[in-house]
Every structure is written in C-alpha cells, then in structure tokens.
Amino acid sequence: MSFVLTPPATPAVPVAGGAPGASFPVHRIYCVGRNYVEHAKEMGFTGREPPFFFMKPADAVLPVAEGQVGRMHYPSLTKDLHHEVELVVAIGTGGRNIAAADAMKHVWGYAIGLDMTRRDLQGEAKKQGRPWCIGKGFEESAPIGPIRPAAQCGVGPDTEIVLEVNGATRQKSTIAKLIWNIPEIIEHLSAAWTLAPGDLIFTGTPEGVAAVVAGDTLAARVAGVGSLQVQVVAL
Template sequence: MAYVIPAPSIASVPVKGAAAGDHFPVHRIYCVGRNYVEHAIEMGHTGREPPFFFLKPADAVLPAVEGKTATMRYPSLTQSLHHEVELVVAIGKGGKDIPAARAMEHVWGYAVGLDMTRRDLQNEAKKQGRPWCIGKGFEQSAPIGAIVPAGQAKVGPDTLIELKVNGTVRQTSRIGKLIWSIPEVIEHLSAAWELAPGDLIYTGTPEGVAAVVPGDLLSARIEGVGTLDVKLADR
C-alpha cells in the first residue's frame, strides 16, 4: 500500500526484561475518571458513581526505561499542570462485552503511569459544558514506565502506589482502594468499546493531585510493577 504522505510511526512502550528493542505497540489509551474515593472527594464528588472514561491519543505516551529519567516538556497554554499517578493495565487479547469473571484473561501486563493534566483548561471546559480533551489529551500527557508481563508482576489489594515530587511524597495509596476493580473496569469498558490488543487502561489516581512546575522531578512507583521518573523541562 502506498500513502500520499509519510505514515506516522506506531507508538510503543518498552517491555521490562524483554530482548533489546522489544516493545508493546499502543492502540488506544483509555483512562478511568475518579476511581479512588478520596480523589473523588478532593475533586468535589462522593460515592461509588458509575465508572466513566476518557481517551488520550496513542502517541501521548512518553515511554521511560526503568533507572533512567524521561524528560517532559511543560505543555503550552496552561499555568496549572497536575500529576496523577496510576496503575496502567496493558491489554493483550481484545474482546467485546467481556465479563468481569473472564477479564484478567485479557491482561498482558502492567506499568506505572502518569496522567498529566492541564487542570486549568480542564476546569474551564467543565464550567462551559464542553469536552475537556484539551486538558487531558495533549503531547506527552501519558508518561509510562516499562510494561511488566502479568505473570511477572505482583499486583494485589495491598500493592502500594506512590508518587514523590522532588523527594516529597505527594500521593500514596493501595490498589485495593480502587472503587472499580480492574476486572470491573474491563467489563464496563468493553461494553462501550471493543477492546483490542495494544490498548492501555490508566485505572485512576489516588488523592493528592497537585501542580508541578519546570524543574520538578516526579518519581512514581508501584510495588511489584516498577518505577517511573520524569523531569519537567521548560516549554
């Protein structure tokens, strides 16, 4: 097949422990909103509301190799860039209307990720009743560490998820505090979209989201999965 313009490259994420050059190709990025109770409260909501989702473009990923620091440009238009640390689920087997009882059969692996948010732009869009893609779906808005195959990861209710900024803890919680569990998220997602190999699911962030500025070092980790270090650069 010939293209009339150069075809874009496929976004991908390195795989932990794989042969050099082996990557996980990214199809879509789904994100779960307000999936920890305390974060829902700090965003002005309460209770176990039905799950809702938003998407980021595949090339929003900013892959990082464990042990090395990735550099993220401070994005344009915003004066309030917020961090949101999240467990990322990598889908290896697609499907539609996947029941929660079978959902884990579709999980290829896990990673630690950051859902970076232009909070001021998101909040303004909310006030005007407009879509808030501009607050979530910009370049480099989805930093992510190497993906760990599911059989090598250790993820359970007591798994620690944590983010430090310049060495100070900003966010800390346990995966068991997810309002909607990973199987439930996959069940709900696959009812709305047909999941495909290469999909990434950012499963939600705990409380403690806050602004960061150029020069800050963000250090995220999830026990049994890995770490992610991102340095914020000037625009």
C-alpha cells in the first residue's frame, strides 16, 4: 500500500515498571462525564444518572515521563482553562458487550491524567445545544503520566487521587467516590463501542475543578499508580 501523504506517527505513552523504553500505543480516548458525586453537584447535577461519554482524539495526549515536567501550551480561543484530574484505565484486550464481572480482565494498566477543558467554550456549546468537542478535544488536552501494569498498581476503593496547583491542593478524593466504578464503565462503554487494545478511559474527576493560567504548575498523583507534573505555558 502506498500513501499520498506520510502517515502520522502513532500516539504513544511511556510505560512504567516494564522494559526500558516501552510505550503504550493509543487507539482512542474515552472520557466519562460527571462521575464523582461532588463534582456532579458542583456542575449543577445530582444523583446516579446513567453514565455518558465523550471522546478526545488520540493525538491529544501529552505524555510526560515520570519525574519530568511536561509543558502544555495555553490553548487558543479560551480565557477559562480548567483542570480535571483523573485515573486513566488502559485497555489491553478489546471486546464488545463486556460484562462488568469480566471487565478487569481487559485492563492492561493505569495512569494519572488531566482532562484539560476550555470551560467557556464548553459552556457556550452547552447553551446552544451543540457538541462540545471544541471545549474538550484540542491539542495537548490530555496530559498523561506513564502507564503502569495493573498488577503493579493495586488500585482499589481507598486509592487516593490528588491535584495540586502551585503547591496548593485543588482536588482530592478516592476511587470509592466514583459514581460508576471501573467494571461498570467498561460494561457501558463496550455496549456502545467495540473496545480495542490501546484505548484509554479517563474515568472522571473529583470536585474542585478550577481555572489555571500560563505559568501555573500542576502536580497530580494517584496512589500506587504514579505522578504527573505539567506547567502551563503561553503559546
């Protein structure tokens, strides 16, 4: 097969706890909306509503190696860039209509990620009943730390997730506060899409989302999974 253009490189994320230099190829990025109770409340919603999903392009990932500080450019068109810290699930075995009881067999590993959001553009799209891709799916909108194999993580209900901005804690919670847990997320997702090896699932963010500006440094961590540091820089 020949191409009229040079095919783009496959987006990939470094792997921690494996062979040196190993990377996880990214197929699709799924995100779960409003999946922590208190975050749902701060966004004006309550209750255990059915899960809903949105997507980011695979090349929205901004991979950051452990111990390094990534550089995310403040995106165009917005004056209200928000952070959303999330546990990321990396799919190793694909499938469709996966039962929750079988879901964890499909998980390759975990990472810490940020769902960066142009909140003003998202809000305006919501008001007009339009898709909010412009608020969620821009370049570098998915900073992510190394993916660690699931067997090395021990992710459970008490696993803590934290985000600090310039040393001050903004978001802090535990995985137990997910409205829809990881097996349930995989069950719902795989009913709508055929999951594939290389898919990433951003599982939702706790309360405390807020704006950042150029010059801010974000430090995120998920206990037993890893950490992520990103500095927001001007375009």
